[in-house]
């Protein structure tokens with residue numbers, strides 16, 4: 001949503017704090033809605049080269065350097081009066097999709113689409129100045145690494161009985177409407193980008209509203225019918241299936257443990273080519289008052305009320321890049337400590353060996 005400059009920071013912050021508890025997405029650091037802001041830019045009609053509609057932009061793959069020179073966009077005004085900038089062909093395809101959905105009584109509009117790298121940097125700078133670099137890095141998506149920079153990623157919202165339903169926690173309440181929308185995406189060259197359960201690959205929790213234009217109906221259909229992420233289709237993720245074991249707990253429900261695992265998987269997505277094998281709940285016996293006190297010591301701002309440990313097995317790649325792991329090695333029982341506050345949102349407090 002578009003907001004006046006001086007209200008952005010407050011709104012973003014509030015949104016972040018609320019989002020973790022309700023949505024169980026990737027937490028404040030990763031929910032791509034926290035960076036929602038559109039910025040006006042001039043449409044350049046003298047482009048010659050075309051953008052690569054199959055480009056991968058995610059938490060480990062930056063927007064290609066010359067992208068913004070090649071990008072051709074259009075502006076539209078949505079039903080709540082916000083300006084939204086979209087890549088030209090993606091917008092045409094979106095209009096066709098929207099018309100088709102309306103035949104089935106499903107009404108959508110565009111919440112946000114393109115955000116420039118400069119705008120993202122501006123938000124990052126504001127947060128750094130106001131709250132410090134650590135908090136900014138945790139809260140704001142890294143400039144250059146959001147798919148929204150491409151202009152090909154569209155966030156939809158629903159219009160139900162003439163009412164705009166724009167908040168994530170409200171939109172998620174309509175799975176039957178989203179499945180009708182998702183069933184039509186590929187016919188117009190779109191895919192659903194952040195699939196449920198694929199957080200360790202995409203780095204984002206399930207977002208039924210975030211769609212990506214590929215400018216190729218056949219490819220979109222192939223990806224959709226295979227049920228894979230864009231990363232997997234492109235071969236950018238080579239890991240196999242991940243085994244998740246919630247064990248048995250008398251403290252937490254399986255849904256609560258699932259929310260915690262999503263946080264871990266989202267964080268894991270930053271680790272590039274590390275091959276995730278398994279994640280398991282370490283058991284109620286590890287959720288002690290002593291460990292809770294330790295978490296509150298590590299992060300005094302946390303005000304945590306509950307704690308849980310998870311164990312992970314993974315294999316590192318031959319080239320580990322910036323990671324501090326040993327290359328081509330198996331790591332077992334790698335520890336993740338998560339804590340949650342009274343409102344129920346999980347936070348990763350620390351991970352590694354020795355706790």
Ligand SMILES: [Zn+2]
Pocket residue numbers: 032033148153154155210
């Ligand atoms: Zn999005």
